[in-house]
Structure formats: C-alpha cells, structure tokens
Amino acid sequence: MYKKLLAIPVTAVFLLLAACGANGPGGQAAGDPAAKPTRSIQYLGNTYKIPARTKQIAFVESRSSFEDALLTGIPPFAATVEKSGAFPQEYAAITQNTQKLPADIADHVGDLAALGPDTILTSDKTSEEKRSKLESAASVIPISSNGAHWEDNLRLLAEVRGKDANVDAIVSKVRTNTEKTRDKLAPLKDKIVLTAWFHEGAFLVYPKNERYNYLLYTDLGLATPSVVEQAKEPVPLSLAELAQADPDYLFVMVDKSSDPDAAKSFEQLKQQPEWSNLRVVQSGQVYENAVNPGLAGGTAYSNQSFLNALSARLLK
Structure with a gap:
C-alpha cells in the first residue's frame, strides 16, 4: 500500500487528504448546512430547528411578515414579489436591499438555496407541497393567518433573528390602544361593522379570525355578522348578498395591487341602484x-392602522 501511495503524485496525495479532512463525522461535509450548529424555538405549540445564528431570513408568500419586519426593524434578505414583479409599496422602507424572488420560487428552489437562506418564513396558507420543496433550501416556519396570533408572530421574527427589537413596547402600545378603543366603542357593541375587500366585482368577506375580524369581534367585542360567523374561507358577496348582510358600517378595501381593475369596477358598481339602495350607503357609513x-x-402594524381608522370614523 505504501509503495502504491508513493506512485501517486505528491499533489494528488495532498488533495486526497484534504478531501478526507473536509468531511465531518459520518462523512458529512463541514460546509453542509446540516452541519451548522442549531437551536430550537417554540411557536404555537410546535418546535422548529433553525441555525444557531440566523441572519438571512427569507419571506415566501408571507405578507404579514413584512409588517412585523417594519415594526421590529428586521428586514428580509430575500422575499417573493407581487405579480407586478415588485415588492408592495407599503413595505418600501424595509425592502430596499431585499433580493427579489419570483412568486413561483418553490418550483425553482435551487435558486433560493443558492442564496443561502438561514430560515424561511411562509404562510399557513402555503400548500404542504410548496413547504416541502422549500424545506430543501432551509428551515421553514409557516406563519399563522389567525388574527389571535399577531403577538406570537411578532415575537417569532425577533426570536428567529436573535434580537430584542423592542417587542414588549410594541405589544404594550397595541394592547393599550385596543383597550381604549374597545371602551369608546362600547355604545356600538350591537351595531354590525363589516370589512370587505372588493375583488373581481364581488365583496370578499373573511372568516372571523382572519384579517381585521379577530380585532373587531374578539378584541373590541363588536357583534359578529352572521356572514362572517359562517365563513370557513373567503366568501364573495354579491350586492344582493351584501344587502342581506345589512351592515351598519362598511369598510371596503379596494386593492389595485391584487386587482388592477378594482378601482374602475368599484366606481361602476356604485352607479347601480342596488348600491344606492343599501341602508349603509344611505346613512353615509361606507x-x-x-x-x-x-x-x-x-398584524400588530395593521391592527394599529385599523384602530386609528375606527377612532377617526366611528368616534366622531
């Protein structure tokens, strides 16, 4: 064996030894992400293993994480873009140096892996198939869309990054403002306040724990509309169905980023007699x-914005 080694050029021997030394126990390469030190974090009753030092956090289909990033000052190093190919303008302050990822990045997960993410935050609405693909690039944590978990989501981002980020102060401010608004809205507790997103000609109403609904009907104690109570997923309402819901106050979101024709379509709808005949329209509470x-x-960011809107419009 010794004679055979002598027959190998010296440079080749060094290369052979270097290759052997580059592997850790079990033949695992030292540069392999799996060889990095890890730590465990708890989130909504589940345990997730992430790198001990987590700096490069990617957001994939997790719009709410952008808002937590705004408050904590923890920007994503990479994130999926909108259909327009850009990040939502609302989050410009924390996406200036963020790497753009296509919406279908799960189908090109090798490109994401090449960027070296430490942890990926996605949504609990993301399919299991997509999550499985993303897990080949880094640890994946699905962020809850349940409004009850806004504080958990905020704390999670800070914990993943390993920063304090003044989370306690943020949480305290939102809770204090919520309690103050709840007290002021007490005289309206039997009124029907409904939020809807105008999309593709219909009014989308969400389940009672999603979007602003948890804030309205649990935190603020307002009456839950039956259409919200019954919704198991986003429900499109026609004008006739909206009339049947008969809200006292209606907050309509017309988002051109998700539906470029939404604003024009909504203006056309408002010309219809069925719209003018709605009790909420006639009372000027749209x-x-x-x-x-x-x-x-x-989210903490959204809820604070909506609390301000409620105070400005319902507490005149």
Missing part, C-alpha cells in the same frame, strides 16, 4: 380604503 388596502390585516 368607508373606502380607510386603511391602506394592501395591508395584511391581523
């Missing part, structure tokens, strides 16, 4: 884009 229509809703 509020269009009282908050930025592109906000996720159900």
Whole structure:
C-alpha cells in the first residue's frame, strides 16, 4: 500500500487528504448546512430547528411578515414579489436591499438555496407541497393567518433573528390602544361593522379570525355578522348578498395591487341602484380604503392602522 501511495503524485496525495479532512463525522461535509450548529424555538405549540445564528431570513408568500419586519426593524434578505414583479409599496422602507424572488420560487428552489437562506418564513396558507420543496433550501416556519396570533408572530421574527427589537413596547402600545378603543366603542357593541375587500366585482368577506375580524369581534367585542360567523374561507358577496348582510358600517378595501381593475369596477358598481339602495350607503357609513388596502390585516402594524381608522370614523 505504501509503495502504491508513493506512485501517486505528491499533489494528488495532498488533495486526497484534504478531501478526507473536509468531511465531518459520518462523512458529512463541514460546509453542509446540516452541519451548522442549531437551536430550537417554540411557536404555537410546535418546535422548529433553525441555525444557531440566523441572519438571512427569507419571506415566501408571507405578507404579514413584512409588517412585523417594519415594526421590529428586521428586514428580509430575500422575499417573493407581487405579480407586478415588485415588492408592495407599503413595505418600501424595509425592502430596499431585499433580493427579489419570483412568486413561483418553490418550483425553482435551487435558486433560493443558492442564496443561502438561514430560515424561511411562509404562510399557513402555503400548500404542504410548496413547504416541502422549500424545506430543501432551509428551515421553514409557516406563519399563522389567525388574527389571535399577531403577538406570537411578532415575537417569532425577533426570536428567529436573535434580537430584542423592542417587542414588549410594541405589544404594550397595541394592547393599550385596543383597550381604549374597545371602551369608546362600547355604545356600538350591537351595531354590525363589516370589512370587505372588493375583488373581481364581488365583496370578499373573511372568516372571523382572519384579517381585521379577530380585532373587531374578539378584541373590541363588536357583534359578529352572521356572514362572517359562517365563513370557513373567503366568501364573495354579491350586492344582493351584501344587502342581506345589512351592515351598519362598511369598510371596503379596494386593492389595485391584487386587482388592477378594482378601482374602475368599484366606481361602476356604485352607479347601480342596488348600491344606492343599501341602508349603509344611505346613512353615509361606507368607508373606502380607510386603511391602506394592501395591508395584511391581523398584524400588530395593521391592527394599529385599523384602530386609528375606527377612532377617526366611528368616534366622531
């Protein structure tokens, strides 16, 4: 064996030894992400393993994470873009240096892996198939769309990054403002306040724990409309169905970023007699884009914006 080694050029021997030394226990390459030190974090009853030092956080289909990033000052190093190929304008302050990822990045996960993400935050609405693909690039944590979990989501981002980010102060401010608004809205507790997103000619109403609904009907204690109570997923309402819901106050979000023709379509709809005949229209209690229509809703950032809108319009 010794004679055979001597027959190999010296440079080749060094290369052979270097290759052997580059592998850790079990033959695993030292540069392999799996070889990095890890830590465990708890989120909504589940345990996730992430790198001990997490700096490069990617957002994939997680709009709410942008809003938590705004408040904590923890920008994503990469994130999926809108259909327009750009990031939502609402989040410009924390996406100036963010790498743009196509919406279908899960189908090109090798491109994402090449960027070296430490952790990927996605949505609980993201399919299991997509999540499975993303897991080949880095640890994946699905962010809850349930409005009850806004604080958990905020704390998660700070914990993943390993920063304090003044989360306690942020949470305290939102909770204090919520309690103050709840007290002021007490005289309206039996009134029907409905939020809807005008999309492709219909009014989308969300389940009671999504978007602003948890804030309205749980945190603020307002009456839950039956159409919201019954919704298991986003429900499109026609004008006739909206008339049947008969809200006392209607907040309509017309988001051109998700539906470029939404504004024009809504203006046309408002010319119809069925719209003019709605009780809420006749009483002047329809509020269009009282908050930025592109906000996720159900986050600390969105909730604070909506609390301000409620105070300005319902507590005149």
